[in-house]
Amino acid sequence: MAVRKTAKIKELLQRRSPWFRRAVKAIWIFFFVITIGCPLYIVSVKYNFLGLYGEMPSLKSIENPENDLSSDVISADGVSLGRYFSYNRSQVPFNKLSPVLVKTLITSEDIRFKEHSGLDAKALIRAVIGAVTFRSSQIGGGSTLTQQLAKNLFTLNPELDGSLAKLGRVPQRLIRKSKEWIISVYLERHFTKDEILVMYLNTCDFDNNALGIKVAAETYFNKQPDKLNVQESAVLVGMLQSPARFNPKAHPEASFRKRNEVLYKLFKDGYLSRAKYDSTKVLPIDMKFSVQNQNKGLATYFRTVITPELSKWCKENGYNLWESGLKIYTTIDSRMQRYAEEAVAEQMKIQQKKFNEHWKGQNPWIDDNKREIPGFLESRIKQTDYYRELVRKYGERGDSVKIMLNLKKRMTVFTWNGERDTVFSSMDSLRYYKHFLNTGFMSMDPNTGAVKAWVGGINHKYFKYDHVKQGTRQPGSTFKPFVYGTAMDQGYNPNQTFLDISPTFTLVGGGTWRPANSDGKYGTGEKLTLRQALAQSKNTITAQLLQRVGIDNVVNFAKAAGITSPLDPVPTLCLGVSDVSLYELVGGYSTFVNLGIHTEPFYITRIEDKNGNVVASFSPKIHGEAMNEHTAYKMVYMLRGGVEEEGGSSQALSKAVKEDNEVGGKTGTTSNASDGWYMGITHDLVSGAWVGGDERSIHYRSWSLGQGGSTARPIWDRYMQKVYADRSLEYKKGQFRRPSTPLDMTLDVSQYPADSTYDDKDYNDPNK
Structure with missing residues (x-):
């Protein structure tokens, strides 16, 4: 019977149509593919059989996946200032x-x-x-x-x-x-x-x-x-x-x-x-959109300036600044940086309005005779990349370059009321931007050297040049403290009196030079203390001191205090004719406040890799004693005179800053008012501001409008008001540190060096 059943089944199978046999075959093929073929395929892919499939990432790379990471610049108070990134x-x-x-x-x-x-x-x-x-x-x-x-x-x-x-x-x-x-x-x-x-x-x-x-x-x-x-x-x-x-x-x-x-x-x-x-x-999408780039965020100029330094470190240490996910910790305080940027924006908006009204209908690029410089824009456009690109394309002598430079096109421009869409040619754009005043501001802790705020210009997107460290300009009277400091170092006293009379210098190439005061006069003959003379910024008495202490000694003193730019050993040095940076000046004034110890301004404290490991630490560079503490404190007392002495150039500071506080300051203005400066000191902050055109020929026609007391001092004052109003900050009002040993600054003529240049009859002789 069993044999009969088996034969019957066999007969039934033989009667099945060809599709049935194909289906059974397909099932077996599918079974073998799933159970044997797929695993073999996966293994062959995994091990890249005969190089057909390409390499798999190594197990190590899977366990430690790498992807391009932006490097974060972080403030001292833990806020991201911005990033360096190839891919953000x-x-x-x-x-x-x-x-x-x-x-x-x-x-x-x-x-x-x-x-x-x-x-x-x-x-x-x-x-x-x-x-x-x-x-x-x-x-x-x-x-x-x-x-x-x-x-x-x-x-x-x-x-x-x-x-x-x-x-x-x-x-x-x-x-x-x-x-x-x-x-x-x-x-x-x-x-x-x-x-x-x-x-x-x-x-x-x-x-x-x-x-x-x-x-x-x-x-x-x-x-x-x-x-x-x-x-x-x-x-x-x-x-x-x-x-x-x-x-x-x-x-x-x-x-x-x-x-x-x-x-x-x-x-x-x-x-x-x-x-x-x-x-x-039903709620709308409440978006606060802001694309991150080097023009956005806090401290844009600061991040740009430190990029070469960071790139150099990364190259030497096997990192990629743009892709290694580094965390760069800085001394910048995000709150103080924000206050600095706000103070700059508030005051420069006011200053620009004055400047525009002053030059209404006229161009501000003028020569020494206050006449507009002919061909100014034409010469400046030739310095642009766009002009050079056009010359490569069309040749320098053809009309095509001129046509393209004057071709109108849509563009977005900077204004103090926000960006504005307009239709400008390249020449229109250049003319527009050359009418702007620019600025630089820096604030640092003189006791540690830590830079707390850095504003290199009015808007990084439209004005790339940094006016804190990259730019150097004539400091005007803000250089005078280094002349007075040299005198203090040689034993002079802030209370010693001089007559307001201009000295005469015999020049190396022949001829003579006599400095006039800011009013154009060669002195009043009035007797002033050195403190009063600095407070009122008397060119005449500063020049007398330069003659007494020696030009080379002033150069050496300024260098020791922190000035690194070349200083020409000429009589006009006392009036600040050698270009320096705001960065140098802030560092130099900090040496006075730090009782003579020069600490180079620093701004990066440490660098961590993407896993949080510290890969570099940085400490302030302390260059040692630039001057003794008595000299330094004399200069602090001298600078306080700008606030405390009658006629002092800092008396107009706000009550909110001066009240219950020891404050010192010095204005500075170049002879044609192309540069306005203000340097302000407190016991724990030294800050400086510069205001001027990006080119020296762009300035007010009036010296009084362009002087540092009008253009730069308000920025410093507003910044300090904001700092003092923030109780979360460690920077408070207070007194300057005193020297460790007593210092007598009462008038005692016997302690001063012999007068080698003038005697009493010289002071009374207006021809000398």
Whole structure:
């Protein structure tokens, strides 16, 4: 009977149609492909069999994934001042993500993220169905967050493609997807779910050069990732599928719809109540958009100036400033930097209005005879890159260059009331910007050398040149303290009296020179103390001191105090004719306040790598005793005279700064008023301001309008008001440090050096 049944089954099988046999064969082939072929394929991809598939990332690189990271410049109070980046990306740890952001991401992009091991079978089946039915957008994709992280980190790297990938897009995509699966499994084995999630968010592109969730939150909402609310989280998560398409800045309506789709998923999942969902979905996208670049943020000029120094350090130590994710800690205080930038903006807006009214209908570039310089703009346009580009294209002698320079085009220009769109030619633009006054401001702690604020100009986007350290100009009377300091060092006393009479210098090349005071007169014959003379900025008495103490000694004293620019050993040195930088002057005045110890201004304290390891530490460079403490304190007392003496150039400072406070200061103005300066000192802050045109020929016609007391002093005063109003700052009102040993500054003529230049009859002779 059994034999009969077997024969019957055999007969039935033989009666089956050919399609049945083919189906059985296909099933066996499918079985072998799944059980043997797929594993073999995966192994061959993993080990790059015959070089067909391209190299896989090493296990080490998977465990320590590398991606380009921006380097962050951080203030002394822990605020990011800005970044150096090729791709603007910055890492954030998991504990700095808002819980609502994490929930939104998982709910919207990978609901089974906590359950799967890198690959989600249900999602893969769903993706296949979507592809077959052409409903992928409705059904969803098959990639998990882990797979998307693998793609972000490795699989899109063309350097990892093998020879098969060159056959076309289909094999390339298949191989890359296979690598994505393999890497996903490795990631799941070597990282926790939280680590995978935060790595994913740190590597996502959010358009507008915002790579990573930290930069995205800052760019679109001016927030840190741990402060994002549910609607903001939904906007950013919604961008993940197509950053450009759902960019809330470029496509607000599409972003709004996508945000609400994400919110609906949260409602379906039970995270949002019906009431919360209904109220949230109607809210507009409250965006605070700001693309990050070197023209944005605090201390833009400072970051630009220190770039070469940082780049040099990175090159010497094997880092890339733009891609290594360094953290560069500085001495800049973000609050003080903000106050400095505010003070500059407030006062320069006022100053520019005065300047425009002063030159209304006229051009401000003038020669020594106060006549407009002919061909000024034509000569300056030839110094631009655009002009040189046109010459290369059209030749220097043709009319095409001139035509292009005068061709009108749309552009955005700087104004003190915000950017303005206009239609200008290149010549129009040059003429427009040459009418602006510019500025520089720096503030430092004289006791530590730490630079606390640095403003190199009025707007970094439109005026790139730094007027703190890069630019040097004639300091005018702000150089006089180094002449008086030399005298104090030689034993002079602030209370010694001199007559206001101009001395005569015999010049090396022949002829003589006599300095006049700012009023154009050669003195009044009035008897003044040295403190009064400095307070009133008497050129005549400063010149007398220069004759007595020796020009070379003044040069050496200034160098020891911190002036590094070349100083010409000529009689006019006493009036500040040798160019110096604001950076040098602030450092030099700080030497007085620091009781004679010259500490070079410094601004970088340490550098950390992307993992938080300190790779470099920096300390202030202390150059030792530039002058004895008695000399230094005499000069502090002398500079206080500008505030305390009748007729002092600093008496106009606000009560808010002077009251219950020891303050010193010195104005400075060049002879044609092209440079206005103010240097102010307190017991714990030395700050300086410069105001002038980017070119020396651009200035007020009136000396009184362009003097430092009118242009630069208000910036310093406003800055100090803001600093003192902030009780969170350590910088308070107080008294200057006194020398460790007593100092008698009463008038005792016997202690002074012999008068080698004048006697009593000389002082009474107006011809001498």
